Amino acid sequence: GAGVSQSPRYKVAKRGQDVALRCDPISGHVSLFWYQQALGQGPEFLTYFQNEAQLDKSGLPSDRFFAERPEGSVSTLKIQRTQQEDSAVYLCASSLVSTPRSNEQFFGPGTRLTVL
Amino acid sequence: SQQGEEDPQALSIQEGENATMNCSYKTSINNLQWYRQNSGRGLVHLILIRSNEREKHSGRLRVTLDTSKKSSSLLITASRAADTASYFCATEVPSGTYKYIFGTGTRLKVLA
DSSP states (O other), X not given: OOSOXXXXXXXXXXXXOOEEEEEEOOTTOOXXXXXXXXXXXXXXXXXXXXXXXXXXXXXXXXXXEEEXXXXXXXXXXXXXXXXXXXXXXXXXXXXXXXXXXXXXXXXXXXXXXXXX | OOOOEEEOSEEEEETTSOEEEEEEOSSOOSEEEEEEEETTTEEEEEEEEETTOSEEEETTEEEXXXXXXXXXXXXXXXXXXXXXXXXXXXXXXXXXXXOEEEOOOEEEEEEO
């Protein structure tokens, strides 16, 4: 496709359930970011991949959050034992170059996660 | 926690008027970017200004950067109803991370 796609667009989970969120970046984009956006707030950085290497996971809020990009394209963000405070929109962004600094990020539409 | 703070939090103007929103940040930066977010198109990159630049233009957008005050402003001239959206600044921190720090956003409403 022409842009970054994410699935599912909406996810409702019961507290304690595990969820997996998928991101398909723009083909050929080396850099991939995950962000968490709470209602009324700006996106907060979670993690960054360069190809298949996870170079920065400093924003992951707990060890219940895990991200992977095994073949350097599609990425999955997994949240184990979901809690209500995990409710947010999860955004994926990709960037063409291997050096993401000073480069435009292309964002997907996000996955809205609601934990009951 | 977020570094950038946008001001005002919300802004409502008439079509054709100019809209100015400000962003303040806390640490030194490599560059600052502005993004727009609406329900139809998600987050879209508008403009990037580097730390050694003071002003930049793109169409109806004008961005300024004052690194001594750690602040930036985004001016949208001759606003249109389609400019209705939330606007965020994002700073690239010159540290050992790849982290971009987004502000809290300004919600702009342009009335037709």
